[in-house]
Amino acid sequence: MPSTVSEAVATVRTSSISGLVDHLLSEPAIDPRLASALHAVQEAIAEPVADGPFLSVLLRTQGRRLEPIKDALLCLAGQTSQDFEVIVIDHDSDPVGAAAVRKIIASQPASFGGRIRILEVKGGNRARPLNAGIHAATGRYIAVFDDDDLLFGNWVAEFERVAETSSGRLLRGVVAVQNVAPEKWPQAQEGFRTISWPKAAYPREFDQLAHFEVNYSPFMSWAFPRSLFVTYGLEFDEDLTVCEDWDMILRGSTMCGVDDVNALTAIYRRWEGGASSYTDHSKDSWAWSEARVWEKLDGSTLVLPSGSVTDVRWLLAGRGARNELNALVHSPAWRLARPLRGFVRAVRYGRALAGKARRRVRW
Amino acid sequence: MPDVRSLVVQSVLFGNAPREIVRAAEAVATSVKWARAEGLIGEWSLLLGDCSDVEVLDASHQADIRSLVLDQGGSFEYHVFGANLGSAAGHNALAPKAVSDLILILNPDAVVAPDAVEALARVVVGSVGIAEARQVPLEHPKDYEVATGNTSWASTACALTPRLAFDRVHGFDSKTFFLYCDDVDYSWQLRLAGYRVVYEPAARVFHDKRLTVTADWPASSAEVYFSAEAAIFLAHKYSRPDLVSKLVRQFRAEGTEVARKVVESFERRRSEGTLPLPVDSSHTVAQFIGGNYAVHRF
Structure with missing residues (x-):
């Protein structure tokens, strides 16, 4: 339930937690002691002032995709x-x-290279370099961009544009998918061949409930x-072998809310025939990680965005229809x-056969 | 290992943001630095030709660029044309202003990778008449041979060509192609002259092209007009009267303002006798495949 804070020029959407506190404070008969405590909470969760740049980009690499x-x-x-700023995290x-x-x-080039730092991280799963990165980051926002994907020129600028009317909320852009296949290039480098046009395969707008089922939003x-x-002190879950992005997206989005960027800003490369997180980890590893993300979320208290009751009622109506259908197909009458x-x-x-025969005769 | 060769980098400006031009200059100066360190490039210069109504670069920006180029042992010239010549005529006008073994044709705001000039210089040897860098984030779908890089034509967003080859085909056909397909034509002219046209995926350049939120191409009205006009001129120049007739019929059937103007432009040139003389009558180099000028990978 995002709240809004009126400013001179634009309305700024604040985090879900902030909205919840606002909602509690709006009760006329609230206990003054609770109100005082909530005001303290508001102060504590106000967006911290950062001296650094707008964005810290965490770029994980294992030095295998040069x-x-x-x-x-x-x-x-x-x-x-x-x-x-760019924090290249050399992981193992x-x-x-x-x-x-x-x-x-x-x-x-100097003007770009001067904003790149290298962190060396040894051991651990895919989350460990991310935690090292967030501790080193100085930006107002933190983004993760892996070493084999692509960005359009508006990736940072679109985040900046939406951040002007957003405070403490996650920002989400639209990412396309493009297929590539490993290929030896003419000068013998370990290259690749792009084999498809970028496809807008992910939903344009963030759907919290849909993301409970599956991650529709690549990391970048x-x-x-x-x-x-x-x-809030969140860290990436270092026990997860995969799905560390989905886990943070779910925990972060339910806590802070999401603002859509509504522009295509990046390309996720889907490798055909090469190594990727899908081939580097077993089916069991994926299943275990997905179950862990799900169980953790199931065990926590959630703040859902406005509109969720309507969505839940629609889903429940579907469940009712499924139950009726199920009952019907198992009934004695059926x-x-x-x-x-x-x-x-x-x-x-x-x-149908007779129709076909008639058509053949007619032609 | 190729000999040390001299290089001119040339870009044609039109209403660009000065900050982007300075950034592009820094990127190309850095890339030339590494190519020089590898012994591939010797003397070099950066030539910018400004076709804008109002000069893009003030004294301060020019000083910034000059400093970046000088730091890497190069020289810098800024030429104000005072008229919108288009990219083809702009590059033709810049080319004689310097002497070099190689010419890097570069979009004014394109950011080349640090090893792009080195990668291109390594492949522009022997019979190679032009080598094109791979554009990111949107790669051109033209097909290319895996082992050789041979391709139908080279985009000049970032492409390296020997000056000898440039002079031999008399540069770009600016009388026919104002904004689009000047590079397709230049490539095919080179191939007719016996040169190879290659795609070098290891040379990369950031060309800031974007898609709509549904991943579609947001074609501007200028792009629609000039690419349609270029299509019909290209079909005429490469001896495909059947295709010219088909395009004219198609544009007339479309009935849009743009399509009507394209047909008018072609008919006017034909009646004036200013169309180029058809070449490649045996169709050895030109490819017209479903509106494209090469086999596409996707």
Whole structure:
């Protein structure tokens, strides 16, 4: 339930937690002691002032995708808004890969390269480098951009635009999917071939309930407010082998709310025939991680966005219809009518065959 | 290893943001620095030709760019044309203003990767007449041969060409192609002259193209007009009267203002006798495939 705070120029949408506190404070008969405590909460959860840039970009790499990471860095260098820092997190690269990544970073133009830092992280799952990154970040927002994806030139600028009327809420852009396949390039580099046009495969608007079922938002869709980590103290779940993004998206979105960017800002590369998180981890690993995310969320208290009651009622109506259908197909009447349904199907089939024969004769 | 060669980087400006031009200059100066460190490039210069009504770069921006170029051992020239020549004529006007072995044709706001010039310089040898960098984030769908990089034509958003090849085909056909397909034509002219046209995926350039929220191409009215006009001129120039007739019929059937103007433009040029002389009568280089000028990967 996002609340709004009127300002001179624009209405700023605040976090769900802030909205909940506002809602409690709006009760005329509230106990003054509770009101006082809630005001203290409001003060404590106010968006922290950051001296740093607008955005901290966490770029995880294992030093194994050297050509894609050059694309990724170039996409950052080409951003219309350059109000960001880049934290390249070298996670368990071997010495050759680590040296290659450092050489690539050292080759960047001074005005861009001066805003890139390297963190070296050893061990742990996919979440460990992210936690190292959020502790090092100085931006008002934090985004994660992996080393094999692409950004349009508006990625940072669109986050900035929406952040002007958003406080403490997650920002979500639209990401396209594009297929690529590994390929040796003419000069013998371990390259790739792009084999499809980008497809807008993910929903344009964030749907909280739909995200409970599956993650419809690749990592670089998101800019997480600094307060999520600094004030509320959230950290990425280092026990998860995968789904660390989905876990943070669900915990963050239910706590803070989401503002849609409503622009296509990035491309998620789907690798055909190469290594990816889908091939690097077993089905069991995915199933275990998904179950853990689900169970954690099931065990927590949620604040849902406005409109959720309508959505839940619609889903429940669907459940009612499914129950009725289920009851019908298991009823004695349905079983007794089985021969009759078979007869009707046979008649329809016979008519269709006769129709085909007539058409053949006519032509 | 190719010899050390001299290079001119040239861009044609039209109403760009000065900040973007400075950033592009820094990127290309950095890229030339690494190519020089590899012994691939020697003397070099950056030439900017401004076709805008109002000069894009003030003294301060020019000083910034000059400093970035000088730091990497290059020289900088800023030419104000005072008229919108279009990209083809703009590059033709810039080319004679310097002497070099190689010319890098570059979109004014395109950000080249640090190793782009090096990657292009390595492949522009022997019979290669032009090498095109891979554009990100939106890669052109043209197909290319895996082992050789051979392709039908090269986009000049960022492409390296030997000056000898440029001069041999007399640069871009600016009389026929104002804004679009000048690069398709230049590529095919090179191939007719016996050169290879290659795509070099390891050379990358950020070209700030964007899609709609539904991942569709947001074509501007200028793009619609000039690309339609170029399509009909290209079909004429490469000896495809059947395709010219088909396009004229198609545009007339569309009946839009743009389609009508395109047909008028072509008919006027034909009646004036100012259309280019048809070439490639045996269709050895030109490809017209479903509105494209190459086999597309997607």
